[in-house]
Amino acid sequence: MPDNIFVTRPHLPPLDEFKSHLDKIWETGVLTNCGPYHQELERALCEFLDVPHIALFNNGTIALVTALLALGVRGEVITTPFSFVATSHAVFWTGSVPVFVDVDPVSLNLDPAAIEAAITDKTAAILAVHCYGHPADVDAIDAIGAKHNIPVVYDAAHAFGVRCHCGSVLTHGDMSVLSFHATKVFNTFEGGAIVCKTGEMKDYIDKLKNFGHDGETRVVETGINGKLSEVNAAFGLIQLKHINAAIERRGTIDTTYRKAFSDLAGIACLPDAGQIAANYAYFPIRVTSEFPMSRDDLFYHMKAHGVHPRRYFYPLIPEFPMYAHLPSANIDALPNAALGSQEILCLPIYDTLAPDDVDRVIALIRDAARTA
Structure with missing residues (x-):
């Protein structure tokens, strides 16, 4: 392994x-x-x-x-x-x-x-x-x-x-x-x-x-x-002395992921929100109904192969017991958040992530699309 x-x-x-x-x-x-x-x-x-x-x-x-x-x-x-x-x-x-x-x-x-x-x-x-x-x-x-x-x-x-x-x-x-x-x-x-x-x-x-x-x-x-x-x-x-280089490397990984998934049905990379300068803190993808696996199935498939993405954010905050009693915790009234919680998967991204490991993450998702 x-x-x-x-x-x-x-x-x-x-x-x-x-x-x-x-x-x-x-x-x-x-x-x-x-x-x-x-x-x-x-x-x-x-x-x-x-x-x-x-x-x-x-x-x-x-x-x-x-x-x-x-x-x-x-x-x-x-x-x-x-x-x-x-x-x-x-x-x-x-x-x-x-x-x-x-x-x-x-x-x-x-x-x-x-x-x-x-x-x-x-x-x-x-x-x-x-x-x-x-x-x-x-x-x-x-x-x-x-x-x-x-x-x-x-x-x-x-x-x-x-x-x-x-x-x-x-x-x-x-x-x-x-x-x-x-x-x-x-x-x-x-x-x-x-x-x-x-x-x-x-x-x-x-x-x-x-x-x-x-x-x-x-x-x-x-x-x-x-x-x-x-x-x-x-x-x-x-x-602070090294942060600009770290962010630049994260940006390179972000670009690599976006190119790799641009033609993959069912994998949607979140667009930016108009920022002039990004920090590439996370790389979230949406695993939609067009993908042959559910988000959770892909999550467990990747973990089984040694890659550990995260379901940020799942469950939604209102689903935790200390919040579930609040009137505003009705999930039916929060459809966009609920769908995001079911579809989002954050992929590995950090400045020391090696190019070979980035390729390994990409290959694992693309292979899952072909073999599911």
Whole structure:
């Protein structure tokens, strides 16, 4: 049996570069509490991502929770059923209630018309996702938020470095939240960040992520411990030096897959969503009724041959028991999300995926089409 190929693999920079930073951490003895590497990474990310202010966190989920708290969100939050559960979990953790609405049938991002139709006097916020790093309809969603005077937060866990028609997609809404988990294009082992628009909000978020401390003896908010350690921050600084090359390699794999499946009935590659610069975070295909196997049969067929794609996102969030009781969890009212959940398969993509392994993934799917 050949080596297993998994859906992703963390990008790891040269170990010697990381060791040099560890030596400095050992010299200073500063391990956390927003030390010099933490501050340097915040400045470097603002420049790289072309955003005004960024606050680092220990993970993306805590960052999502803090973003909602910082905006004073209490009530119902319109969000997507087609995402990782951290999106809706963050809503619950703030004491609010997620309201699921359907997604666009092509992009699988929130449908602005569905958002508008769901707004009531209980709506406290909109929480949208840039699914697979493909930008949501930011102009329409931002306009809905402005019209109804409700904040818009983007779960941008997939969207590191993505640029849309007007620059960084991270500048839209009131805040954008990033994940730097090991599975993401840019990782700090574990980590995350909030992008915000003003220095005042950045200062407030920094207090919230540090127990609500304002100086040594004052606590002004019921904060949380959301700080990113110096070790994680140092790793992120090294990652930034190599991230453009990693994204370029991902782009080459994306192009190879698209060419390979362009003539294969029943395999549809998701189009982009008009982004000017992509990060190729995922490679989702739709396994439609024209393919001789179902999506799940192809999934298990590939796993049996040592290739491990993922069914992102299956099941839908509303199908989990902690959400199934909600009125908005009716799957019949979410047909586009439901179909996506049944058809989408994310193929392996990462910068160190060898060309021979890419060819192996392609051959396995094409062979399945001929032999099923």
